[in-house]
Amino acid sequence: MSCSWVTCSSLSGSNRRPRTSSTCAGAACASAAKPSPVSSAGIAPVAAVQNLYNLTDRTHEEVVDLTAEHGIAFVPFFPIAVGDHAKDGGPVATVAAEIGATPAQTALAWLLHRSPTMLPIPGTTSVAHLEENVAAAGLRLTGEQFARLGQAA
Structure with missing residues (x-):
């Protein structure tokens, strides 16, 4: 596999980056090639993409889909931005009550349901919150619950 240089433009200007093949989506770039350990030029291909993305901000939907399509994290x-949706009667609070979880766990469960390559890394300052966040991986949303949460944006 050989690498070539592709210019990806963003709001902050253009950046030249090595890519085997790439697609630019707004301010984000994602490799269209399957990840491999190292290219023949000795440059590692894209292994992960990080963008702002949560229940309330889905600006990068296309990037989520593209990374999932190509097995890129x-x-x-x-990841845990729920705002007013977590208040009593809000969609996150309602689904959280249905599945016996906290709103934060529900937001994480939605992300994990959204894409098989989604790797949320929520910040935490305590062991209790860490354990709560890890428990979200065991939650299962129904298709109807996932759709209701999806309308929360």
């Missing part, structure tokens, strides 16, 4: 920045 997508790391959502600020």
Whole structure:
């Protein structure tokens, strides 16, 4: 596999990056090639993409889909943003009550349901919150619950 240089433009200007093949989506770039350990030029291909993405901000939907299609990890920045949706009667609070979870766990469960290559890394300052976040991986949303949460944006 050989690498070539592709210019990807973003709001902050253009950056030249090595890619075997690439697609630019807004301010994000994602490799269209399957990840491999190292290219013949000694440059590692894209292994993960990180963008702002959560229940309330889905600006990068196309990037999530592209990374899933090519087996590239997508790391959502600020994954537990639920805002008013977590208040009593809001969609996140309602689904959380249905599945016996917290709103934060429900937001993480939605992300994990959204894409098989989604790797949320929620920040935490305590062991209790870490354990709560890890438990979200065991939650299962129904298709109807996933759709309701998806309308929350």
